[in-house]
Amino acid sequence: MPTADYLPRHSLSHLFDLLQQHGYRLVGPQVIDGAILYRPLTAVDQLPSGTEQVQQPGQYRLIQTDSSRRFSWANGPQALKPLTFTPRETLWRSQLHEDGSLSFHETPEPATPTAVIGVRGCDLAALALQDQHFADDPYYRQQRDALLLIAVDCSHPADTCFCASTGDGPDAKAGHDLALTELDDGFLIRAGSERGKNLMTALPLTAASHASHQQAETQYRRASQQQRQLPTFDPAQLIHLGGHPAWDAVADACLSCGNCTSVCPSCFCFSESEVPELDGTASSHQRQWDSCFSEGHSYIHGHRFRPDTKGRYRQWLTHKFGSWVEQYGRSGCTGCGRCISWCPVGIDPLQVLAQLGDEPPTSN
Structure with a gap:
């Protein structure tokens, strides 16, 4: 894995504060009606704590543990798609005037700079596909360009996950501004863009220990051993x-x-x-x-x-x-x-x- 610095668990709030100081609205995972969903947040305490999941064909269930980890789950039903490809939006409006004529005007809504925390590698890969498809769509682009993406490597893949066989996980490989590897007592943090590098200079980081890197490597190998794999086909x-x-x-x-x-x-x-x-x-x-x-x-x-x-x-x-x-x-x-x-x-x-x-x- 790439070289990374270390952010203590109690210092995660510094990242939140820094993002808000830079004018970002924060969006991150929360437990809503028994599922992990992305919702606006302002504090670390709103993130799940000790939440894991059981996923099987046709089944999704959250379970609670005494772990202090915030990202010990694979995913919920929602990815990044609703933040860029809006579920419902107005593209233009027509207006009838008193003389019987019609006028048409577009109605783009200004995008709010948004930092998304907890993005998974599989969803970054999917976002790259959406970027290709909607490359010339101004409604998509204004929402997409407003995002700052903070990924978290997946440490607890579900039984339904097979990102290792598609080459898209369990770690965040590309498309992120920052990426975190959650450990028992903190995070390894690495930058994926210039924006990410600039943010890291303002965080209370220390050099990651050999033990932290070993724990991350062990965690990565375990998360890569998924029971499902994409079959071979033409x-x-x-x-x-x-x-x-x-x-x-x-x-x-x-x-x-x-x-x-x-x-x-x-x-x-x-x-x-x-x-x-x-x-x-x-x-x-x-x-x-x-x-x-x-x-x-x-x-x-x-x-x-x-x-x-x-x-x-x-x-x-x-x-x-x-x-x-x-x-x-x-x-x-x-x-x-x-x-x-x-x-x-x-x-x-x-x-x-x-x-x-x-x-x-x-x-x-």
Whole structure:
């Protein structure tokens, strides 16, 4: 791991104070309604303490320990996506004037400088994919450019995690301003940007001991030993497996609820709609999250190209693990495992991929 300095646990509040002095709104993990969610915070005490989790297919549960650690969990249902790709936003408004003419104007909302604390490596990798997809989107860019990202290496991956096999974790590899490795009594801290380096100069840091580095290395090796791994398959061949029996099996179980796409940190499907005012004088053109599992997502001029669950699941999986490689140079999956934990029927896409790789298709 990169060379890092040491920040005592009791000095984490200095980082919070420093960020607020620089004008950042703080956002970090908190326990809300039995899940880890990113919410605004002002003090270290608002972070979870001794919170761990149990995640299995279709299961997510938090457990409390007597540990003083603040980041001893893998993830919750929410990643960075809502902070950049807003779940619902107005792109422009139209106004009807007395002479019958219409005017149109964009309605970008100013972005507040925001420091996000506790970002995981898998979510940084997903953010990089979103950056590629929304590169020319001014609404996304203004929110994205306002973020300062403080990552925390994952020390307690869930049973549903497989970021080690996608190459995106458990440590934060790129895209962060600062990265922390939480130890029993403090943090190793390293910079990933010039902004991060400038912040480190104002913190009460000391040289990290050999024992601290050893603990971090042991922790990293343990976190990398994950029970799930991305199976071997040919991404270019997924699109040609339309007749494979695996699609029928997964369609029998899938509810087309869209949970997997909602919690996925890289999914970017959206729909747009007009929302008129009641008096008929104005209207808002809004963008909101959508899912390729929704009935209307493939509707074009009187025809649904994917009318059933089988077609929708096939579209999601072949796009995520296949055509994204051609589009963005890598799979759209970063190994966070959320789609497994938050699927109400416990579908594991890794098992579907394994079946597609092991069994020959029946027809095209």
